[in-house]
Amino acid sequence: MLKRLTYTVLAILFVTVFFGIDKSFAASAEVNYKWYCSQCHGLKGDGKGVNATPDQPVNPKNHTDTAEMAKLTVSDVENVIRDGGAASSKSTMMPPFDKTMTSEEIKELVPYLSKLCNCKFK
Amino acid sequence: MKGFFKIFAGALAVLVFLIIMGVNQSADASPAEGKSVFTAKNCGGCHLTAGPNTDKTFEDKLKRKGPDLWFAGSKFKLDWLESWLQNPKPIRPMEYNSIEKKNAGNHAKLSATEAHQVAEYLNSLISKDVAEKVIEDGKPNIQGKIAFEKKQGCYGCHSVTKAGKVVGGLTGPSFVDAGKRLRGDWIYAYLKDPKALIPVKRMPTYVGVLNDNDMKAVAQHITTFK
Numbered sequence: 001m002l003k004r005l006t007y008t009v010l011a012i013l014f015v016t017v018f019f020g021i022d023k024s025f026a027a028s029a030e031v032n033y034k035w036y037c038s039q040c041h042g043l044k045g046d047g048k049g050v051n052a053t054p055d056q057p058v059n060p061k062n063h064t065d066t067a068e069m070a071k072l073t074v075s076d077v078e079n080v081i082r083d084g085g086a087a088s089s090k091s092t093m094m095p096p097f098d099k100t101m102t103s104e105e106i107k108e109l110v111p112y113l114s115k116l117c118n119c120k121f122k
Numbered sequence: 123m124k125g126f127f128k129i130f131a132g133a134l135a136v137l138v139f140l141i142i143m144g145v146n147q148s149a150d151a152s153p154a155e156g157k158s159v160f161t162a163k164n165c166g167g168c169h170l171t172a173g174p175n176t177d178k179t180f181e182d183k184l185k186r187k188g189p190d191l192w193f194a195g196s197k198f199k200l201d202w203l204e205s206w207l208q209n210p211k212p213i214r215p216m217e218y219n220s221i222e223k224k225n226a227g228n229h230a231k232l233s234a235t236e237a238h239q240v241a242e243y244l245n246s247l248i249s250k251d252v253a254e255k256v257i258e259d260g261k262p263n264i265q266g267k268i269a270f271e272k273k274q275g276c277y278g279c280h281s282v283t284k285a286g287k288v289v290g291g292l293t294g295p296s297f298v299d300a301g302k303r304l305r306g307d308w309i310y311a312y313l314k315d316p317k318a319l320i321p322v323k324r325m326p327t328y329v330g331v332l333n334d335n336d337m338k339a340v341a342q343h344i345t346t347f348k
Contacts, residue, residue: 027180035180039221039279039293039324050221051279051291084331086273093275100326 029112032105036097045116058091069117074110077121081106151235156243159236168218171247175321183322188218193249193319197308200245206303207237213303215281215292221324249311251318257306257338259345266343269336276340279325282347293324301348309341 027035033045040049045063052060063069079087081101085094097106114121160166173192177183194203210229217223232240270276277290280297288298312319314337316327332340 031180035324036326040291043222050216051293053289053291055284055287055289056278056291057275085275091275092273093278095274095278095326096331097326099328099330 027105029105029108032101033109033112036100037109040093045113056093058093060093063113063116064118066117066119069113070119070121073122077110077113078106081109151239151242153243153246156239156241156246159232159240160243163230163232163236165230165240173249174251174318177322180322184219186219190320191244192247193252193308194244195246195248196252196254196311197305198244198303199305200241202303203244204237204241207232207240208234213295215296221293249319251315252305252308252311254307257310257341257345259306259342260301260348261342262346263339263342265336266339266341269332269340270343273336274328274332297344297347299348301345304344306341306345309344310338313337313341 033041034043038045038049040047040051040060041063042048042052042060047060047062047065049060061068076088080090080094082096082098082103084096085091087096101109110121160171168186168188169191170186171192171194173190175190175192177186208231210227210231212225212227212229214225217225277297279291279294281288281290281292282297283289283299288296290297308319313328313332314334316323316325316329328337
């Protein structure tokens, strides 16, 4: 009985520690957006990040522009984050994030962007 | 009168001897002397000198007040270190770890002797993750220029000089005159294995995005910025 109880406690401890560590490595969509995307797209998503200087060849996309953002599909959004602007015939100023964020983290950014634009992707 | 000249010549000889000794002492500053200055001025309050960096989360990174220096000898050029420490102009347009506040440019300034000693100390901080003599610093590399400007928009975050004008983004360290500051070997090592050197950062990773040749080429290209 005592042996079984010990094993159960150890198993619970293992699961808690394992998943706890895993969770601490993954950031939420909002945190990822503010850490990476906001450098160019701004903390509010309005395209006015600190890197959006007057001499840049393109302006970062305004993620709060409902009409413009609503033209995009979920795939468009995921692809441009994953593979960068070049893969979607957009500017190379948008870097690829597939080696920086996990696939899950990239997918989770879609609803966050949808919230920013107050729109639904096609 | 003759006695006066003897005394004068003797004093002059002593003076010359002392000056030479002083210069030599300065030229032969040991890393230990620089470490003492570094410690006395509490530089370690902002800069990590005992690596590797073990940050895992954004929160870990945000606790840091200044760039890591545990690989400073692999990253920076000695002459530049000594000169910059005496006249520390901002390298990062933005305050360290901030994308909202501008760099106030209030880094501590050292005297010529202190700067020489601290530069020697920092130059002794070498990382095993940075292989030496891989990149030929200062040699123009067209493949690197294309990768830097066309394949990837590196100046989206790093400011550069174009046609005599400083352009580009502000969140990354400036690349204006980066060839005077950075060793190509460090740039290449960082691109190749960023986590070994700076485990948490805002810059996306280019492992698997740029191939090895492009990474070497970009590193070499950046060292031509002077």
